[in-house]
Amino acid sequence: MGTLAAVPPGASAERWWSRARILVCVLAAIYLVAPLAIVLIISFSSAPFLTFPPPGFSLQWYENLMRNPMWFGSLLTSVKVLVPTAILATGMGTAAAYGLARTSFPGKAAVTGFLMAPLVVPVIIVAAGVFGVFRKFGLYGTLTGLIIAHTVLTIPYVLATVSAALAVVNRQLEDAALTLGATPWNCFRRVTLPLILPAVLSGLLFAMVISFDELVVSLFISTPIVRPVTVQMWSNIRGDVDPTIAAVATVLFLFSLCALLAEHVARRHSRATGHV
């Protein structure tokens, strides 16, 4: 209390503002997290319908998710799509980023814009276009079709993260590798790739999460036989609603969370060892 005299005028107003800021932040956080928390809680519900708060604890909806071929099959389809999608998008996105970062040619900006377009063009338009083209080429309702579509949608994420990392890599390191006898491939493999690896991995994780989470394009080109889990959820939620959907949502959420954590750990590790 004796230090009260040392507090400059206006300090109490400042303190009031800082408290208000904290309150707003907490409210915003609750607003963002609450739906997730509720879905998570409902997934363990013992009631046969979506109700909150749940009357009791049960793992039956996770059991249903594994037992019910409709749900498990669609989860499997999603995995069958996201794994090749992530690998293809990472490979092509990294190659594109390297090519665009290390060469200059007329129309480079156009190529970059073309590759990044899926981020800007409304998904519904992409979906409609993909639908029309895939029907013509017999890719409608196939795994291959879903993989191709998802790859196109996820390449921009890989391209963006890897390009950002390449911009930071000192080009003199690549020059040095060349003068020391490394072929361009060895130079990339031994020098550039290790330095951008954290970004490549985070691109890979991004691609996996986005493919897993994708609904609109999948909705247009999937059939009841080849149906990713998001589409299954979409059709389920309009029919018989049971808490299995909450269990699926929780699985999706945990997958994204793990991917994010892995990305964070990769970055921390790369910073600790001084790369990039």
Add this chain to the structure above:
Amino acid sequence: MSRAVDNATAEVVGGPRPTEPAPPTLELKGIRKVFGPIVAVDRVDLELGKGEFVTFLGPSGSGKTTTLAMVAGLQMPTEGTMLLDGRPLDPLPPYRRNIGMVFQNYALFPHMTVARNVAFPLEMRKVPGDEIRRRVADVLDLVGLPDYGDRYPRQLSGGQQQRVALARAIVFRPPLLLMDEPLGALDKKLREQMQLEIMRLHRDLAVSVLYVTHDQEEALVMSDRIAVFNAGRIDQIGPAQELYERPATKFVSGFLGESNFFEATVTACEGELCMLEGRNGPMRAFNAAGLACGDKAVVAVRPERIHITTAASETFDNSVTGRVTDIIYLGQSRKYVVRAECGTELTVLEQSFGIRRHSIGIGEEVRLGWQGEEANALAEDMRKEAG
């Protein structure tokens, strides 16, 4: 038998082989590099002898680093040819040239240990593992870092990183070593120490070196020959003493050391010397540029070649009177700034007398004198087209 005869004829046709001088390590013929409208390097010719140490000296943007990058293969010349040990270099990509290069910012691979960095060129050449280990240990010994193999570059000081870069560039025994301002990021003391070490390595390894710097002192200390770059061209190439005593252009005379300049017109030629007429009257100077009567010229005189006196006691080929406007104490010497009667400002360096008093003070009327052979008459237009 007929084969022996053939050989004999071939030898006659080819000239006496054993007496033929060894081809230079590196030959540059009419190298030109154009970036859009900018001519970065303009018709550079150079012969680098075996084991020779040649320095490219010039201000930044004068084309010396670009020339080095073209030799390394990191840039393609617009015109001209390059030969390494008599073989054309131009069609080879950088990784087939077998030329060592040291970069200003070391360019060590941050994700590899010192030993892995140094082993890199050997691994690229598919040298067997045990030989790699032996050679890496040897070369780290040579640069004075025998126990640093397991460290990462970020754990080393700037000087140590530069030594690792040097080790990495020589471990595969290239016939030619390129160094692009390798000491530019180090402080003065360390730089001087590294200069001596690079010179020692150069002697021990008998490697030819092309060294780029903008530091004239570094060039004077280290080089067999210095090539002074000015706006994309080599103004002059030769041993340090030749460049200092007989500069070919005004630029060389001003960039390597200091010079006083007088504009004048040639009035007579007498052997190696010539007479000129300028604002401060008649002058006598060494005619290195082959000037003829009536030519416009610039006369360059080094500040330490000018004698400064208060009385006209000695006789010099050239003399000027003026007033001292400034005196700067430099430890080993004193620098006088003198405004000559004709208006030209001159600097004069005089060996310091130590604690004995100098007789000349600011504002004093002085006589400056120098011998004709100490002054160089240079063509006024240094960009005069040759050939």
